[in-house]
Amino acid sequence: MAETLSKSLPSSRREFVETAGRLCQRFGLPRSTGQIYGLLYLAPSPLSLDDIAELLSISKASASTGTRQLLSWHAIKQIWVPGDRRDHFEAVGDLHDLLRAGYEKFFRPKLERSVSKMDHLLVCLEADRKAGLLTKEEHAFCKERLAHLRSLQTRVQKLLPLAEKFL
Amino acid sequence: MAETLSKSLPSSRREFVETAGRLCQRFGLPRSTGQIYGLLYLAPSPLSLDDIAELLSISKASASTGTRQLLSWHAIKQIWVPGDRRDHFEAVGDLHDLLRAGYEKFFRPKLERSVSKMDHLLVCLEADRKAGLLTKEEHAFCKERLAHLRSLQTRVQKLLPLAEKFL
């Protein structure tokens, strides 16, 4: 017994979906993923995969990969709807949590890796120097610039937890 | 009288170029642009377009568009080298300035536009409501979520100038 509802969005929600999609796209994430989150963020009740695919006019395959992506970020969660075999999804509304988690999972590891990369580069620089591949000035110049960068990194590392508290 | 120098980089600088390229790429900017900045950031003396193209093994066309991009962001500047007709480029070392400028030029306008977008959406929501396109609950739910988002936006707007000062 399939419900054959209107399956279209009011303009407010439609525009919101579009905005969310573009935002994601700008950050290098798949547009459809952002659209899905946008759709769910303003959905008063959980939606099934088919709902999502139909409302966004995307394939069920896209909807599936998108939702799994969002689940892995804990940006949405699965909801069991009694009497319906299908999975339903709803957005996690607390964006603050979401940001914190995103920082922990994405930025922090990346920052840390970039710090060790810098350390490696400094070692590398000394090796090049010993191998006679750099002039005295070149060595001094690079060392100074790398140090500058390094100090910026540590400042950022200190800033982000503070920022998180502030928000 | 063309100088036929070795035209290759020590491993420290080569790795730095690679890292800078990947960083840019991650933020949706052309990789080559990041590579150019990385190359110049560790260059003790200004480089010509041809130097850049050769050292990075990219076409002169790419080097040209990349440098113009970076110039527009004030991330590099043109240097006049006496006795050489060609343009030479050097990186602006002060990343702090660069970040501030990037915020002013990129993030701030985008944030502001997103704020007015939200206001528009709230208007839109009321219109949908009056047109009878939304149930009472749907309207209330959306309004609450949009308000939540809106408040997050203003908090971010307040945070960023502070963060800038902190760095």
Add this chain to the structure above:
DNA sequence: CAGTTCGTTCAATTCTGATTGAACGAATAA
């Protein structure tokens, strides 16, 4: 003046990564 050199532009190509349709396995229903 003709002949180079330099930097930019633009159409064509290439790459990367998002999206899809089709096929599949698991779970449910009949």
Add this chain to the structure above:
DNA sequence: TTATTCGTTCAATCAGAATTGAACGAACTG
């Protein structure tokens, strides 16, 4: 059991953006 529904996976396609080669105009050179 067989048939159907649901969600995932995967190879193929598609779109958009980066990159290039070629052509051009402007500035220099001799």
